[in-house]
Each structure stands twice: as structure tokens, then as C-alpha cells.
Amino acid sequence: MCERGHSFDVARQGYVHLGAGRKLPEGDTAAMVEAREAVLPLFAPLTEKLAQSVPTSARLIVDLGGGTGYHLSHVLPAGAHGMVFDVSKPALRRAAKRVGAVLADTWGRLPLADNGADVVLNVFAPRNGPEMRRVVRDRVIVATPLPHHLAELRATLGLLAVDPSKEERLAQTMAGFELAADDRLEWTLDLDATQATQIIAMGPNAFHGPVQAPASRTTAAVRVTTWRK
Numbered sequence: 001m002c003e004r005g006h007s008f009d010v011a012r013q014g015y016v017h018l019g020a021g022r023k024l025p026e027g028d029t030a031a032m033v034e035a036r037e038a039v040l041p042l043f044a045p046l047t048e049k050l051a052q053s054v055p056t057s058a059r060l061i062v063d064l065g066g067g068t069g070y071h072l073s074h075v076l077p078a079g080a081h082g083m084v085f086d087v088s089k090p091a092l093r094r095a096a097k098r099v100g101a102v103l104a105d106t107w108g109r110l111p112l113a114d115n116g117a118d119v120v121l122n123v124f125a126p127r128n129g130p131e132m133r134r135v136v137r138d139r140v141i142v143a144t145p146l147p148h149h150l151a152e153l154r155a156t157l158g159l160l161a162v163d164p165s166k167e168e169r170l171a172q173t174m175a176g177f178e179l180a181a182d183d184r185l186e187w188t189l190d191l192d193a194t195q196a197t198q199i200i201a202m203g204p205n206a207f208h209g210p211v212q213a214p215a216s217r218t219t220a221a222v223r224v225t226t227w228r229k
């Protein structure tokens, strides 16, 4: 229940809807969520780096645009609580089986107290700098694709490129934080046709219609930064 007496129910599927009163952006579709769940284990180097970046003393970790809670559930220290904030109901239904799950637009004011989260995670998802600064106590851990992420696969299919100004925009969004760690991970993905198609189907290209990808060998390239408050 909020300070003004409004009450919020836990949906049958296990998440809490705190997006009341505003038009919510489109989150990932059921098909995108299903494709992402299938291929997330191929991103183990990323999950491991995120886990190393989370201090074991953290008690509440919030993942903004956290999708199905896959990464968050793998990086939670023993005894810590995890909460995913997302607008995708299909993603939240899965997240609720792993961690706390909240339907909320992360571009808006987050339903969290000032300094309420020890750690904020943000993995391939929208970033609201002022709200991250308000709610985090210790650090924000951000994962973004590097320009050559999935380059070979994208070239084969003639698909959208990663925005080259991403690094500059990240620095602007995180102004006021101290950049405490900056890691660039790179590994090779050997994908069969199903996995290659799923990797495309889980990303921004999915909004432009279905794509069938051939079996491919491609580079995964991800930047993981830690920003201290």
C-alpha cells in the first residue's frame, strides 16, 4: 500500500503492477522473451563478470529492464534480495519465479526510496540516469554491447548496427558517478541455425519482422562498467 492509501495487488503470475495511471512503453514480446531465455546461457562470460562486480555485502539488488531475472538470479550473493523492474509481462512472469518482479516504467520515477538499493544492474536495457542516482546507495553495474557485438551475424543478414555513440551517451547518462571498473569482454559464439535465429529474435531487429539466420560463428563483445556513487 502507498502513502496515500492506494493498494497494489500481486498479479496471479507473481509480479506487482506499479505502473498505474500512465501509458506504459512496449516491453519485449513473448516471442522475444522466449528466444532470450533459450540463448542466455551462451552469455556466461557476461553473467560471470556481473557476479564478480556485485559486492557480497549487497542486500538489495535491483535490475532495471531486468527481463526474466536470469542475470540477477545468477549474481545474487547469499541472503541478498533481488528485484527486477520491467514493463514486459511475459518477462515478468518468468522473473517472478526467480526474484521479486515489479511492472514499472524505468523511464519514470521508480517506486524505490532514495538510496534504497545497494546495487543497480542494467544489462542491455534503457538507462534513466537521474533515477539511478537517486535510488542507488553504492554502485551501478552496466552492460552495453560494443560496436562489433554480433558483427559477423549482423553482416550476413544485413541487420541494424550497434549505435557507435553508445559509449559517449553512457558517460553522459552516468555523469556524477565515478567510473570504478571498465571491462571489455569478447568471446566467440558458435551458433546453430536455431540459436542464431533466437539471438536475432531477442534483440531490436525482432521489431522489424521475423528473420531466419543460418548457423554462424560470431563475436560476442560486451562492455561491463561499474559506477560508484
Ligand SMILES: C[S@@+](CC[C@H](N)C(=O)[O-])C[C@H]1O[C@@H](n2cnc3c(N)ncnc32)[C@H](O)[C@@H]1O
Residues within 6 Å of the ligand: 025, 026, 027, 028, 036, 064, 065, 066, 067, 068, 070, 071, 085, 086, 087, 088, 091, 104, 105, 106, 107, 122, 123, 124, 125, 126, 202, 203
Ligand atoms: C534487451 S532486453 C534485456 C533484458 C535483461 N536485462 C537481460 O539481459 O536478459 C531489454 C529489457 O528492457 C525492458 N524495457 C524496455 N523499455 C523499458 C522501460 N521503459 N521500462 C522498463 N523496462 C523496459 C524490455 O521489456 C526488456 O526486458
